[in-house]
C-alpha cells in the first residue's frame with residue numbers, strides 16, 4: 189500500500205480519499221506550509237515520505253506551485269496532484285512545476301482513478317527509506333502507448349483522425365495524452381485545434397529539451413484535457429531533423445504520457461519513419477479511391493520489408509460513401525489486408541475543424557465520432573491487455 193499526503197486537509201477528507209483510492213492517506217493542515225518548502229519536506233519524518241501528495245485548494249495556489257517545484261526537484265518520484273481550477277495558465281504552470289494531474293475538486297473521479305492506478309502500479313516506499321536526492325528523471329510506472337497516423341497521400345484525414353483520437357483518449361485518460369504534429373513542414377494541428385502555442389517542435393528539437401521538465405513547458409494544453417506539441421511556424425524550421433531525433437523525442441514523451449498520438453505528413457518522410465520506429469500502433473489512412481489504396485498497399489509492403497511496421501496495425505478507410513463505386517470487400521481485395529475501421533464522409537468534420545473544435549468534443553451521435561471512439565477504445569483496451577494479442581475484428585460504423 190502506498191502513502192498519500194494530503195496537504196490542506198483534515199481526517200475526514202483523508203478517510204474519504206483513502207476509501208476511494210485504497211491507499212493510506214495522512215493529512216497536514218495548510219498552515220504547515222510555513223517557510224521554505226524543502227525544509228518542510230526535509231522536516232517530515234523520513235519513514236513517512238509519501239508516494240503521492242495531494243495539494244488541496246485550502247493551500248494558496250502560489251504556495252502549492254512552489255511546494256510542488258521543490259518536491260519535484262528533490263523527489264521526482266512523488267506523484268503530485270493539485271486541486272485547482274483547470275484553466276490553461278494554471279495547467280501549464282502546474283505541469284512546469286512537476287504536477288502530474290489537476291482537477292477542480294478532490295472528488296473528481298478521473299483525478300482519483302488516475303492517482304489510484306498510478307499508485308497501484310508502483311512499488312510502495314520501503315519504510316525507513318531516508319529522504320535522498322533522486323536523479324532528475326521521472327520513473328516510468330506505466331506502459332505508454334504510441335500511435336502514428338500516416339498515409340501515402342495528403343488530404344485523406346490524418347489530422348482529423350489524430351486530433352479527434354487525442355480528444356477521445358483524453359476523455360478516458362485526462363492529462364495523460366500528448367498529440368505531436370510531425371507534419372514538419374505544413375503541420376496544421378494548432379490551426380485545427382485553434383491553439384496559439386508559445387512554443388513549438390522547433391524548441392523541442394533545440395538544446396536542453398532532453399530535460400523532461402523543460403520539454404513539458406513546450407507543450408500547449410488543450411481545453412479537452414490533453415497536451416499538444418505544435419508544429420513550427422516556418423516550414424523550414426525543422427529541415428535538419430532526423431528520424432533518430434524524432435524517435436528520441438517520442439521516447440522522451442513516452443516517459444511522461446500514457447498515450448502519444450503522432451500526426452504525420454503525407455508519404456514516408458524521415459519524421460514518419462522515426463515515429464514508426466517508436467510506435468506500438470500504425471493507423472494507416474486511405475480514401476476509397478484506387479490510387480490511394482494502391483499507395484497504402486505499397487506502404488504496408490515497404491514497412492513490412494523494412495521491419496518498421498509497429499506490432500499493431502489499423503487500416504482506416506476514410507471518406508467512406510457509396511459514390512466511389514467500391515465496396516469494403518473490393519477495397520480489401522485491392523489492399524491485400526482487411527480494413528479495420530470505416531469512417532464515413534461527414535460534412536460536420538470540416539465544419540468542426542474550421543471552427544477549431546474537434547468533432548469528438550461537441551458530438552456524441554455523429555457516426556464519424558462513434559467510429560473514432562471505437563478506435564480509441566480498441567487502443568485503450570490493447571494498452572491494458574497484458575497479452576496485447578487479439579483477433580482481427582473490424583470495427584465498422586456506417
Ligand SMILES: Nc1ncnc2c1ncn2[C@@H]1O[C@H](COP(=O)(O)OP(=O)(O)OP(=O)(O)O)[C@@H](O)[C@H]1O
Pocket residue numbers: 339341342343344345346347348349371452453454506507508531532533534535536537538539541556
Ligand atoms: N470523414 C470525413 N468527412 C468529411 N470531411 C473530412 C473527413 N475527414 C477529413 N475531412 C476533411 O478533409 C480535409 C482534409 O482532412 P485532414 O486535414 O484531416 O487530412 P490530412 O490527411 O491531414 O491532410 P494533409 O496531408 O494535408 O495533412 C479537411 O478539411 C477535413 O475536415
Ligand SMILES: [Mg+2]
Pocket residue numbers: 346347348371376451452
Ligand atoms: Mg494533416
